[in-house]
Amino acid sequence: MTGGGRSIIYLVARRELQKRLGGRVFRVGTLAMIVLIAIGITIAKVAGGSSAPSAIRVGFTSTTATLEPAFSSWATGAGTLVSVSDVADAAAGTAEVTAGTLDVLVTGSPSAPVAVVKDTLDTDVQSALSVAVLEARLTAAGLTPASVAAALAGTHVDVQSLAPAPPADPERSGKLAAAIFVAFLLYLSIALYGSFVAQGVVEEKATRIVEILLGTIRPSQLLAGKIIGIGLAGVLQLSIIAAATLVLVQQTHIVSIPAVSAGSVLVYLVWFVLGFLFYATAYAGVASLVSRQEDVSSATAPIYIFLIAAYVLVSIVVPDPGGTVSTVVSILPPFAPILMSVRMATGDATAWQVGLAIVLIVVSIAGLIWLAGRIYSNSILRLGARARLLDALRGK
Amino acid sequence: MELGRGAVALATDPADDAAVDSLTLQGLTKRYGDVVALDGLDLEVPGGELFGFVGRNGAGKTTAMRIILGVLAADAGEVRFGGTPLTFEARRRIGYLPEERGLYPKMRLADQLAYLAQLHGMAPTAARVAAATWLERFGLAARARDDLQGLSLGNQQRVQLAAALVFGPNLLVLDEPFSGLDPVAVDVMSAVLREQADAGLPVIFSSHELELVERLCDRVAIIDRGRVVAHGTVAELRAGAPERRWVGAPNAPVHWGEGIPGTHLISRENGRMLFEIDPGADDQALLQAALATGPVREFHRVEPSLGEIFRTVLEEDGT
Numbered sequence: 001m002t003g004g005g006r007s008i009i010y011l012v013a014r015r016e017l018q019k020r021l022g023g024r025v026f027r028v029g030t031l032a033m034i035v036l037i038a039i040g041i042t043i044a045k046v047a048g049g050s051s052a053p054s055a056i057r058v059g060f061t062s063t064t065a066t067l068e069p070a071f072s073s074w075a076t077g078a079g080t081l082v083s084v085s086d087v088a089d090a091a092a093g094t095a096e097v098t099a100g101t102l103d104v105l106v107t108g109s110p111s112a113p114v115a116v117v118k119d120t121l122d123t124d125v126q127s128a129l130s131v132a133v134l135e136a137r138l139t140a141a142g143l144t145p146a147s148v149a150a151a152l153a154g155t156h157v158d159v160q161s162l163a164p165a166p167p168a169d170p171e172r173s174g175k176l177a178a179a180i181f182v183a184f185l186l187y188l189s190i191a192l193y194g195s196f197v198a199q200g201v202v203e204e205k206a207t208r209i210v211e212i213l214l215g216t217i218r219p220s221q222l223l224a225g226k227i228i229g230i231g232l233a234g235v236l237q238l239s240i241i242a243a244a245t246l247v248l249v250q251q252t253h254i255v256s257i258p259a260v261s262a263g264s265v266l267v268y269l270v271w272f273v274l275g276f277l278f279y280a281t282a283y284a285g286v287a288s289l290v291s292r293q294e295d296v297s298s299a300t301a302p303i304y305i306f307l308i309a310a311y312v313l314v315s316i317v318v319p320d321p322g323g324t325v326s327t328v329v330s331i332l333p334p335f336a337p338i339l340m341s342v343r344m345a346t347g348d349a350t351a352w353q354v355g356l357a358i359v360l361i362v363v364s365i366a367g368l369i370w371l372a373g374r375i376y377s378n379s380i381l382r383l384g385a386r387a388r389l390l391d392a393l394r395g396k
Numbered sequence: 397m398e399l400g401r402g403a404v405a406l407a408t409d410p411a412d413d414a415a416v417d418s419l420t421l422q423g424l425t426k427r428y429g430d431v432v433a434l435d436g437l438d439l440e441v442p443g444g445e446l447f448g449f450v451g452r453n454g455a456g457k458t459t460a461m462r463i464i465l466g467v468l469a470a471d472a473g474e475v476r477f478g479g480t481p482l483t484f485e486a487r488r489r490i491g492y493l494p495e496e497r498g499l500y501p502k503m504r505l506a507d508q509l510a511y512l513a514q515l516h517g518m519a520p521t522a523a524r525v526a527a528a529t530w531l532e533r534f535g536l537a538a539r540a541r542d543d544l545q546g547l548s549l550g551n552q553q554r555v556q557l558a559a560a561l562v563f564g565p566n567l568l569v570l571d572e573p574f575s576g577l578d579p580v581a582v583d584v585m586s587a588v589l590r591e592q593a594d595a596g597l598p599v600i601f602s603s604h605e606l607e608l609v610e611r612l613c614d615r616v617a618i619i620d621r622g623r624v625v626a627h628g629t630v631a632e633l634r635a636g637a638p639e640r641r642w643v644g645a646p647n648a649p650v651h652w653g654e655g656i657p658g659t660h661l662i663s664r665e666n667g668r669m670l671f672e673i674d675p676g677a678d679d680q681a682l683l684q685a686a687l688a689t690g691p692v693r694e695f696h697r698v699e700p701s702l703g704e705i706f707r708t709v710l711e712e713d714g715t
Binding site for chain 2: 007008011012015019203207210211212213214215216217218327381
């Protein structure tokens with residue numbers, strides 16, 4: 001009788017997976033998360049629709065009304081949206097500006113008008129107004145409107161900048177939103193499924209079923225099966241949430257950026273798996289030191305701190321994802337799953353940084369599996385008082 | 397967790413010519429710090445035998461059982477089954493009822509038993525059938541789809557025993573299988589253990605209920621401070637114990653009975669006296685002396701109970 005190790009790990013993993021899939025956290029949690037995402041996308045869509053640039057309202061008095069056509073055409077030509085109207089007199093126009101129903105009042109004479117504004121005058125409006133005045137003066141000086149227009153048309157200065165600023169990324173805000181969302185989801189999932197592993201380890205210890213289990217299977221098989229089963233449940237839940245998000249995003253056309261594509265979702269799943277393996281293995285090791293469910297959170301706290309730190313660091317990485325600090329912290333194994341995902345979502349992570357982060361975390365996971373496996377094997381059958389970490393390591 | 401580190405294979409190893417399916421413990425030693433839990437424990441349980449393991453709390457019974465199961469490593473000594481050291485694979489065929497009961501509280505009985513059976517190497521379908529069979533046997537078929545945590549403690553205990561039996565073990569190791577059971581459950585449990593032994597398995601169990609052990613077991617070992625201090629059939633243990641006689645001599649004077657050669661007066665109640673006969677002494681001398689006081693209404697031999705043997709043995713062991 002060989003009773004292959006692989007099939008035992010499979011049996012243990014399958015039990016854990018079935019248990020999680022049947023649990024409330026999975027069913028209700030997945031649904032709640034999808035509903036939250038749908039609400040978030042709806043809000044973003046509504047808010048985005050109303051934030052389209054609105055026209056600048058410019059009022060002309062009877063004395064400056066002759067400037068109106070020229071101003072409108074120059075402003076439109078410069079790409080500025082304006083809506084032009086006539087006001088009864090300067091006093092009424094000033095009152096409208098004060099009340100906020102008018103942005104600019106053009107009063108005075110056509111050759112020397114005064115623009116009345118609440119605080120500042122839009123530079124495009126000012127240029128359009130200046131050109132209109134120039135046109136009026138030249139016409140008054142005897143040039144035909146056609147020759148004036150011909151002379152003024154095409155007056156354009158080419159700009160040659162020596163240190164050009166990078167072009168503004170029109171998708172920047174969408175990418176940042178996606179990055180923050182990805183960070184939140186990864187943090188939540190790693191924390192949740194990691195704690196499932198810790199609780200499962202202690203449950204088996206507290207109910208003493210380990211003594212029966214370890215009479216027939218090895219500690220490493222039990223631990224591996226548990227981590228694989230719970231991890232698969234996490235991957236499945238994240239995949240469902242991600243698929244729902246992709247469908248919602250495509251249906252609403254809210255953002256069409258690489259951060260929210262099927263390919264990038266696969267990358268985030270890989271980061272979940274790496275982060276989960278890192279934290280779940282460490283959790284399993286420390287959880288095996290205690291015998292009661294009440295002690296789980298205090299035992300896992302020293303490790304949970306790193307996960308919280310990773311989440312807190314998101315607020316440092318998001319404003320400056322390409323910076324040195326962001327680059328360094330996103331490569332460190334405890335933070336990489338969340339922070340490198342953020343920098344990949346914003347498009348600031350380079351290939352070598354991602355590669356280095358993956359190598360480091362894989363090496364760390366291998367080390368943790370050895371370390372936590374040793375602690376687990378040595379303390380899983382030890383009941384009562386909390387086992388000391390060093391004793392567990394030495395196998396005393 | 398490998399056993400037998402530091403064990404010396406002796407040329408005169410009794411396991412060499414033992415029955416193929418007998419369990420042998422040889423020189424098991426285990427210390428917890430300064431506490432000696434096992435001090436060179438030797439034991440042999442042939443297949444087909446129901447073997448009782450008795451001893452005070454802390455005598456080393458549970459430690460010995462955990463070492464047999466491999467959930468605890470011995471400092472020295474060896475566990476053999478069928479003549480060869482117990483390997484991990486061989487241990488998977490041991491049905492084990494641990495001292496501290498434990499199963500998954502939130503798992504259905506049928507699922508739980510089938511899962512454990514599969515961990516022990518059973519095919520999925522066979523495991524389902526075996527789980528249903530054992531639940532039926534223990535009168536729990538109607539609860540098969542219930543979670544364990546909803547059951548009474550006595551019923552949980554039955555499920556625990558079913559968990560030890562469900563995969564068809566080659567050897568049964570049961571730590572206090574009778575504790576917490578009602579009389580009906582005790583009968584069911586006794587019948588199951590007997591049946592398993594009759595099927596050829598070595599069945600080793602510990603218990604503090606000595607009357608039960610006396611009634612049920614083929615052989616008994618009394619262990620104290622990590623060593624076997626007496627073992628054999630109950631009759632053999634009795635043979636080693638001093639003979640006792642009740643003497644009913646109503647006319648005997650108050651202080652009669654003391655100082656009769658070859659005997660000790662143990663107790664006196666309502667004109668009846670209990671004597672212990674020294675090994676090799678003649679009980680007829682006691683009868684003659686009794687007749688000398690007048691009529692003798694009663695003169696009979698007392699079989700010491702296992703409980704009395706147990707106490708005697710421990711007294712002789714110096715505690």
